[in-house]
Amino acid sequence: MPADLICPACERVYDAGPAEPWRCACGHALEFTERPHPEGDPLPLHNLDTSDGLWTFHEFLPIEKHVTFHEGFTPLVDAPEWDAQFKLEYVFPTGSFKDRGATTTLSRAVELGVEKVVEDSSGNAGAAIATYAARAGIDADIYVPADVTQSKLMTIQRADARPVRIEGSRQDVTEACIDAVESGAQSASRTESGNAPRQTDAGWYASHAWNPAFYAGTMTFAFEIAAQRGWSVPDAIVLPIGHGTLFLGAYRGFSLLAEAGIVDRMPQLFGAQAAGHAPIVDELGWEPADEDDFETDIADGIQIAEPARKDEILEAIEATDGDAIALGADPIESALDRLHRNGFYVEPTCAVAPAALEEYRELGLVDSDADVVVPLTGSGLKTL
Numbered sequence: 001m002p003a004d005l006i007c008p009a010c011e012r013v014y015d016a017g018p019a020e021p022w023r024c025a026c027g028h029a030l031e032f033t034e035r036p037h038p039e040g041d042p043l044p045l046h047n048l049d050t051s052d053g054l055w056t057f058h059e060f061l062p063i064e065k066h067v068t069f070h071e072g073f074t075p076l077v078d079a080p081e082w083d084a085q086f087k088l089e090y091v092f093p094t095g096s097f098k099d100r101g102a103t104t105t106l107s108r109a110v111e112l113g114v115e116k117v118v119e120d121s122s123g124n125a126g127a128a129i130a131t132y133a134a135r136a137g138i139d140a141d142i143y144v145p146a147d148v149t150q151s152k153l154m155t156i157q158r159a160d161a162r163p164v165r166i167e168g169s170r171q172d173v174t175e176a177c178i179d180a181v182e183s184g185a186q187s188a189s190r191t192e193s194g195n196a197p198r199q200t201d202a203g204w205y206a207s208h209a210w211n212p213a214f215y216a217g218t219m220t221f222a223f224e225i226a227a228q229r230g231w232s233v234p235d236a237i238v239l240p241i242g243h244g245t246l247f248l249g250a251y252r253g254f255s256l257l258a259e260a261g262i263v264d265r266m267p268q269l270f271g272a273q274a275a276g277h278a279p280i281v282d283e284l285g286w287e288p289a290d291e292d293d294f295e296t297d298i299a300d301g302i303q304i305a306e307p308a309r310k311d312e313i314l315e316a317i318e319a320t321d322g323d324a325i326a327l328g329a330d331p332i333e334s335a336l337d338r339l340h341r342n343g344f345y346v347e348p349t350c351a352v353a354p355a356a357l358e359e360y361r362e363l364g365l366v367d368s369d370a371d372v373v374v375p376l377t378g379s380g381l382k383t384l
Contacts, residue, residue: 006033009024053070119208120143237270
């Protein structure tokens with residue numbers, strides 16, 4: 001049976017089903033009532049059957065595998081010029097780490113008998129949801145910015161999903177999508193969930209920001225890193241933050257590994273945002289060193305003004321003694337060129353985290369000899 005949902009804030013429980021709410025009546029994001037993890041010592045990597053990709057870790061997931069391309073176990077490679085390891089998340093089937101959440105989200109949709117999904121995205125999550133919806137035989141509407149890159153738009157269209165292009169900011173795209181999902185709710189019958197926003201005929205909201213199924217997928221990022229490193233934990237991980245899906249996935253994954261007794265500590269989690277689009281950094285009280293340089297639109301994938309789980313991101317930073325900083329165009333463009341020269345063909349958003357690692361070291365927040373992992377999150381082919 002599919003796992004039910006619970007609100008961590010008010011503890012209201014919602015039954016699983018195609019009309020389950022996508023958010024609690026109190027406004028808080030929902031989670032699964034189940035938090036499974038295996039018992040006993042894990043197998044060493046060379047004894048693990050990784051042919052199922054990230055679903056190798058099915059014992060940690062509150063979702064059954066239904067929709068998959070056997071994605072996952074992306075390479076973890078040395079990056080000597082950065083004194084770090086890069087995890088190559090851009091080698092997923094649709095060219096970004098968002099496939100982690102897409103496989104679990106669409107598997108959840110199949111479990112629930114969903115006939116149509118709706119998502120809003122700057123492009124990568126939409127391409128992933130559209131692709132996995134096609135794999136599942138489920139219709140999909142994908143809300144995207146009007147200026148979405150052609151490669152991402154074509155991925156959505158070629159998967160036979162319906163792109164809905166919205167003028168305005170990335171937040172305008174989200175609001176238009178939510179309006180569409182909730183428009184049917186006005187005529188749909190209400191249940192004991194009171195005023196919770198329900199899934200409707202407009203579609204099941206497969207939001208990478210709100211839907212807990214997506215985070216079930218992104219937390220496998222942590223499981224893979226631990227397994228690839230002999231079940232050890234790096235000192236620090238530097239990750240981009242938009243809605244924080246990978247950042248929170250890392251936090252949840254390492255937390256679950258610690259809870260299961262598989263690892264004995266948490267890595268510090270350091271966030272990277274683009275200047276002018278840095279609500280987490282603003283909350284932490286950082287001031288830009290040079291106002292003239294602190295506005296950039298180069299990293300379109302993380303231009304999120306209102307992260308759905310902002311409080312959770314801040315809690316993860318505090319719990320791991322981490323931090324978050326914002327970078328202007330110059331260091332991001334410099335890092336992008338450097339990545340390309342070293343054979344890592346990634347999109348601009350992907351360069352924010354490696355650029356931030358350099359800044360963290362200059363600030364003394366990450367030691368020069370610290371054991372660091374940085375994900376490279378999206379393919380350079382996405383910029384075409």
